[in-house]
Amino acid sequence: MPEPSSNTTLKKTLGPLMLWGLGVGYVISGMYFGWNLGLAEGGTLGLAIATFFIIIMYITFTFSYTELACAIPKAGGAFDYADRALGKNLGFLAGMAQNVEFIFAPPAIAAAIGAYFHIFLPEIDTIYIAIAAYLLFTGLNIVGVRAAAIFELVITILAVIELLIFAGVCLPSMEWKNLEMNALPNGFQGAFAAIPFAIWFFLAIEGVANVAEEARNPQRSVLIGFGSAIMTLVVLCLLTFVSAVGVDGWESVVYPPGSSEPSDSPLPLALAKIVGDGHFLYHLLITVGLFGLVASFHGIILAAGRSTFEFGRVGYLPKGMDKVHPKTSTPANALLVNMVIGIIALLSGKTGEIITIACFGALTLYIISMIAFFQLRKKEPDMERPFRVPLYPLFPALALIIATIALIAMTIYNLKLAGIYALIMIGTYLWFQFTNKNG
Template identity: 75%
Template sequence: MTKVQLKKALNPLMLWGLGVGYVISGMYFGWNLGLAEGGTYGLAIATAFIILMYVTFTFSYTEMACAIPKAGGAFEYAHRGLGKHLGFIAGIAQNIEFIFAPPAIAAAIGAYLHLVYPSIHIMVFAIGAYLIFTAINILGVKLAASFELVITILAVIELLIFAGVTLPEFEMANLQLNPLPNGYEGIFAAIPFAIWFFLAIEGVANVAEEAIHPQRSILIGFGSAIVTLVFLCVLTFTSAVGVAGWEAVVYPEGSTIPSDSPLPLALSQIMDNGHVLYKLLIGIGLLGLIASFHGIILAGGRATFEFGRRGYAPKPLGKVQSRFRTPANALIFNTLIGIIALFTGATGEIITIACFGALGLYVVSMFSFFALRRKEPAMERPFKVPLFPFFPLVALVIAVVALLAMTYYNPILAAIFFGIVAGSYIFFLLFLNKKME
């Protein structure tokens, strides 16, 4: 009996929409918390290094994604290059990233809608979002990707309108107001919030198996997505902080508690909250959150699916739903874990754990890159990373430094992350290792 396969339905434009959509919520909330840690200069320096990491990493990752277009992404490459044990480590790190990022975004969606409908509890909106977008993903990848493309384009347009409104009020002096409040240590403390600007871009590789002409489509989708995101990151950071300084987009007036809404705070410096443009921009701001939430659910489902298909997790997670040809079991499993995480109410901590997962993934992926180059030099590589070995080496070094810095500044969360990895690995050794092919 022939196994049901994932459906090939994604073109380069859809892959661009997914790549940008996975990440774009990072432009709308979360990044400004890095200003409280490092100020304008601290977050800017951290972001510059993280941009360098993501550019070099993305090109290196694209080489592997084009050569091995599988839904598992990172752990598929690690399995082949480093063996099943490090393949498991790459896979569990990837799953932690993709499972823990959506609850943080769902909480932001719930908080946003709660402002509009205060009589309805935040959790109702957050759980409702999970159920709706998991259902869309189960119904078909083309439907999911088409929906993602539309809301991503609208979210990008909104950021461009935001910049168009705020840049006329930009003053260079505002970037120099208390620019390094916590000294040079603030640079390292700001790292997870710089990562939040780009977290999950690598999810493009997880839909490679569903791409039409994957070798060509992945290269175009990945490359155009990272260029778009770097541009939006610099534009949003500069236009928001340049209006009235970093503190104006971190602390609401009369409060010492950091806000999750930097763009509305920036707009409030130049127009009344009753202004039609203010209401328009805030009204469609929800789309940026939805784009990332929906997109990461899509990518995370593929990562968990391949984990099960490969034997790193229980086999039912690796089954394809016969009617819609989507990884329904994996999507439902991730949603259940995400909803449990939602009930902790620890949004900031969840973001940081997701960042730990991402950095763990990046480190093992770059070791996999070098291993594959050494072990399989004759492998067909439709795309080769430029400036080898400089690009993958730079990505590896920055990822290692960022992981060490985050561990130093977040020891308890680091212990939780490494505890999850260790516990999962022990479960793998005891119950799944001998059953693998």
């Protein structure tokens, strides 16, 4: 593998606080919308069961992944770990799964941003607003990773504060009987159907690893940033879930009054039950809720750029994808290509399906990463590991088992989308086999 030159090297500018901001920011939109659709599948208990196991998966996965990120702090994340541990074929599949997750999650969030702004600017079509968001935040990422990370940190802090305010207003009105109301409408199989929406609570947290190469003292910064981010997200997930559903039962945060169509705005629905839709806090939630969407949209664009850049740097993508901007040292070409693909996906109008495909990519990534983890422990026992996962081998084994079960369950409940995802992976793998010249 060729040594990186000056025009394929990323600048080291990030500390632990910035990495915390990125880690929480990648994910936080999942607290504001999307998760409530799992209630329609599994009810309160079904989604709670799915979320319980997904939380275990993400905690054990995150600490296992931190060991890999600290030992191999490179922009490719899962691709670099799998390539080193399992060879180029599984390395390619891990990297491609990562690209699918990071490239397909932003269009779904962009659609939500467009729909949100459409409330205030009804004369402008949502698709134009969503495309404008793509152009704006891709541009910000090209300007420089430090500027992008500072912006991400600020809006993430605002989004976290708003979630805490929401919980503070709703928890005093929470009643246990509301959590028990029609708690398992579709039986225990509803818990399996709710899995993608439980994953949406935490999807893309692993993107922290993709900026490890740009961290100052990555071994220390990644551990602190990654660990504090997952703990913050677990607390926010539990607070948001219990406080929203506990106000008036799960159906009131899925279906708006008088509608049978699921809503993308569960928190305003819950808050309106307490303070009404004309209250200052209600409007504050809607306004600041936008920051949660923007934080995840912008942050995942950042991680996707690094993932695609690393694929180009090792020659798995066409020439030019491995180049950084001469002035800002950011992967401009990779960011622009990802934006074009994202806008094409956005134009399909299939937001829910796009989210599910992103989840397929994420679970594939988690499974291959944990296999790579065990292989590296066996193959390179003397590798410098500044951080070692606690309770080895329990943590990586739990992450691997739960991710595998979740992938099987998602496939059973989403056969058509599983087929589309398989076609993407098989098609790109065959292209890789025919075009890769790196031996």
